[in-house]
Amino acid sequence: MLRRPLSFEDKRLVSPPPSRLSLLTLILALLPPHHLHFKSNCIPTQPNTNIAIAIAASIIGKMASDNLRTLVVTGTRADWSKLQPVCRAFIRVLGKIDVFITGMHLEEAYGYTANLVRQLEGVDQFHMHKNQTLGPHQTEVMEETIKGLAKVLRDRKITDVVVHGDRVEACTAAMVARQHGIRLHHIEGGELSGSIDESYRHAVTAFTTYSYVCSASAKDLVVKNLGQHPQTVFNIGSPEMDAHARDYGVSLNDVKRKYGIPFAGEYGIVSFHSVTSELDGMHEQAAYLFATLEEYGKNFIVIMPNNDPGTDAIRDIIGKILEGKRSDRFFQSANIDFEHFSVLQKNASVFIGNSSAGVREMPFHGVGSINVGSRQNNRVPDIPAIINAPANDAAALLRALKSFWGKKFARDKTFGDGTAEEKLVGALKTPGHFDRSVQKSFYLPG
Structure with a gap:
């Protein structure tokens, strides 16, 4: 015999299956009072189990999202071209982010590009911190970055930090985030190059919780050579290719x-x-x-x-x-x-x-x-x-x-096909993505 589904209007007191009673009791205890609505002609009874669980899951998920606070660190005109699609992806998933603006963005000689960064919509707070003058020594830049960034992490109760690439600001932010027990998301790790940039880049990977690389070879490197667990590495391509693939309608x-x-x-x-x-x-x-x-x-x-x-x-x-x-x-x-x-x-x-x-x-x-x-x-x-x-x-x-001079070639997609933002959104929506511990265990391939 088919049984009529229960609703909040049912006047009968019906107990849930014994196997689910303790779970339901816990969930109902977590529900704020204003989420238990009954019509005036109803006797306050046990609501439908599935409805309660669905409501509770939604509320708990919302509470967890509200407790997440992500800070994106940008220090140059170049890294901002890559971080814009990244910011949009985090905003789409979390609803809001903070942005820490430093480095060349605050130098008049480079066009004071902080104004471009501040045009991004969906940002809860922008944090401006001048960390250098023209021709600085890198240790001075690191020192000033630590001072400004540590204060923001504490004051804003940041849970996740996002950095790009291989600049001194990214390396410094990675160390500061780890010292504060904060998850680190690294964009475009695992590449090889010259200069001190390569050392910075691989050092950031050592602190990284999640690595979003831009090529298959970069993914292999961070997993096989730098100890990043495969489950924490996502090949999304270079985010800047998203922007290059667009038609801006400008001649x-x-x-x-x-x-x-x-x-x-x-x-x-x-x-x-x-x-x-x-x-x-x-x-x-x-x-x-x-x-x-x-x-x-x-x-x-x-x-x-x-x-x-x-x-x-x-x-x-x-x-x-x-x-x-x-x-x-x-x-x-x-x-x-x-x-x-x-x-x-x-x-x-x-x-x-x-x-x-x-x-x-x-x-x-x-x-x-x-x-x-x-x-x-x-x-x-x-x-x-x-x-x-x-x-x-x-x-x-x-x-x-x-x-x-003047030669043209077929479009090369080694570093991405222009869909990095969508791929990043998919990665961020992976169940448990923002629950991972900051305690890192280095992966040793068998």
């Missing part, structure tokens, strides 16, 4: 007018940063590179170097070129909005330098890239769109420019 001429770029025809992009393990040679390397660009005789958009030790030597060379009689062929910029820079990248005739943009973003756009020197060692994929050139060989640099 190349619109971008040129906005920034005053004077070139009517073809142009290349050059981005050359300091290699902190080769400081004594940075002036010479920059001199070789920019002298070669002068000799080549084409137009170039010059992206100013990051604020790292050794940057003064590169800036000195760039300054001398811009003061020279051929300066009309070089346009200098410390900061271009990401969506506008993406348009410039798509339409460039070539990219040259030692930025990760040349290794990851330009091949995604199908534009040839000349990787100069050692800064991206071991990160460069073996693909037709990239050619390597030594930093102190002007003849080799010139040959590379002549062979790659």
Whole structure:
């Protein structure tokens, strides 16, 4: 005989199955009084077991979500292009986040890009902390970052910290989070490169609770070589590819007018940063590179170097070129909005330098890239769109420019296909994702 389902309007007192009585009692005890509603003509009786469990699960889940407070740490114009989709994913899952803004974002020389970060919607609080001046020593940056970040973690009762990549701010945030017993989420770990960046990146992985990598090889490295458990590693691709895959509805001429770029025809992009393990040679390397660009005789958009030790030597060379009689062929910029820079990248005739943009973003756009020197060692994929050139060989640099200028290639998806945000949302929704202990046990593959 079919039995009529019970509801809150039932006037009969019905006991649940004995096996579920203790569970139901516990759940009902956890329910706030305002969640037990009865109609005025009803006798307060035992509500339907399944309904009670569903209500309790929803409330407990909401309470758990309310107790989570995630802080995203950003220190450069470059990492923010990757962290924007990451922030949106966390906001979609948790409802709100905090953002800690520091580093180059707060430097006028780099366009004070903190204003761009503050445009993100869904942020509960932005925390601004100046941790450096131009050309700082990295230990000073670490010291100032610790001071500002530790206070925010305590005051805001942060439960989860998100960092990107391999900068000093990311490494510092990882250590501070671990000292405070906070879960760490690392974006784009497991890559190989040159300079001190690689040491920073792998050090962050040592503190990481969850690693969101951008390639299959990076996933293998963090699991097999760095002790990250496979269940905590998610290959989502590089989040910046999401932005590059979008159509912003902005034309190349619109971008040129906005920034005053004077070139009517073809142009290349050059981005050359300091290699902190080769400081004594940075002036010479920059001199070789920019002298070669002068000799080549084409137009170039010059992206100013990051604020790292050794940057003064590169800036000195760039300054001398811009003061020279051929300066009309070089346009200098410390900061271009990401969506506008993406348009410039798509339409460039070539990219040259030692930025990760040349290794990851330009091949995604199908534009040839000349990787100069050692800064991206071991990160460069073996693909037709990239050619390597030594930093102190002007003849080799010139040959590379002549062979790659104007060449177009098929889109390369080694570092992602433009769906990182959706993949990250899926990872964050994995049952128990925000319950994992911060106590890390290193995984040793059998």
